[in-house]
Amino acid sequence: MQAVVIEGGRLRWRERPDPVPGPDEIVVRVAAAGLNGADIMQAAGHYPPPPGVPADQPGLELAGVVEQVGGAVRSFVPGDAVMALMAGAAQAELAVVHAGHALAVPQGMTMQEAGGFPEAYCTAHDALFTQARLGMGERVLVTGAAGGVGTAAVQLAVAAGASVVASARDEGGHAALAALGAEPAAPAQALAMGPFDVVLELVGAPGLPGALGSLARWGRVVLIGASAGARCEIDVSVMMQRRAALRASTLRNRTLEEKAGVVQALGHHVLSLVSRGRVKVAVDATYPFDEPQDAYDHFSRGGKFGKVVLVAQGGRA
Ligand SMILES: NC(=O)c1ccc[n+]([C@@H]2O[C@H](COP(=O)([O-])OP(=O)(O)OC[C@H]3O[C@@H](n4cnc5c(N)ncnc54)[C@H](OP(=O)(O)O)[C@@H]3O)[C@@H](O)[C@H]2O)c1
Secondary structure, three states, rough: EEEEEEEEEEEEEOOOOOOOOOOEEEEEEEEEEEEEHHHHHHHHHOOOOOOOHHHEEEEEEEEEEEEEOOOOOOOOOOEEEEEOOOOOOOOOOEEEEEHEEEEEOOOOOOOHHHHHHHHHHHHHHHHHHHHOOOOOEEEEEEEEOOOOHHHHHHHHHOOEEEEEEOOOOOOOHHHHHHHHEEEEEOOOHHHHHOEEEEEEEEOOHHHHHHHHHHHEEEEEEEOOOOOOOOOOOOOHHHHHOOOOOOEEEEOOOOOHHHHHHHHHHHHHHHHHHHHHOOOOOOOEEEOOOOOOOHHHHHHHHOHHHOOEEEEEEOOOO
């Protein structure tokens, strides 16, 4: 098979051995695979994958058709359309996937959308609902809202009945964020639109003092991204006055069981919203698998709305 491979910091389409499934795994013929910030960092040599995952093969999410199943797998059969969360090596013709990390692609969802769904939606759903325990009618701020995780989080929070402020520095995305049901705002204005019950901080540590200061009593901040920096100074009295909670997490390094829990919770709560058209992956651009560098360059330029997705030629759309 062929796969996206990192060679000297550049992305190439190269020959690799076909993967073989273990008892709890499935082999998927990949139709589409979304890009994520972690892929960009991995290509630059800054984000080694967990043990057991090839260091030169990026890709955290995919969609495609099951080709083989391991001996212990009962949830899928060859021919099923699935999408899956991966620890790496998703951007390839064939990928081996833990069966518990895969979901059936629901009616009405294209393979391009499905290929950009698992990582962004697992991250957003886990942060908002499992970690921050977002409730009906609460007020939410999502920073970095025009990206893959941000557009997912905005839609999930709106679907859950929250009132959502979406902060994005590129005003070109504001109309599209409003169309998703959020109040768009420039980062400098968004904090004044609180108080917020939940802030999903996708930009980085420099946003934390403002996020904590914008909280309502018993408010929660969940930090997921640190592209703007990993350090800041926090006045804990601001947290104490608000009885605030601050959480931070990564998804990729969790155990197989923890990740299966995140994926299955997403499937249980969100797939019916997808099939009813209440939630739809925002795809900014697609590129053929054999032109990965162009896709990575597009992602790295910024200014996109939603996901960049690599797609197989001639596969199911
Ligand atoms: N912890 C985890 O498990 C986990 C999982 C997935 C993603 N992440 C991280 O979470 C973040 C969001 O992921 P994503 O997939 O949504 O990434 P993305 O698609 O690249 O979106 C990032 C968004 O943040 C904006 N942004 C970046 N730097 C900014 C800054 N200094 N000030 C204001 N806005 C800024 C970008 O705006 P521009 O387009 O204008 O640059 C973009 O809209 C990334 O850092 C990613 O690495 C973490």
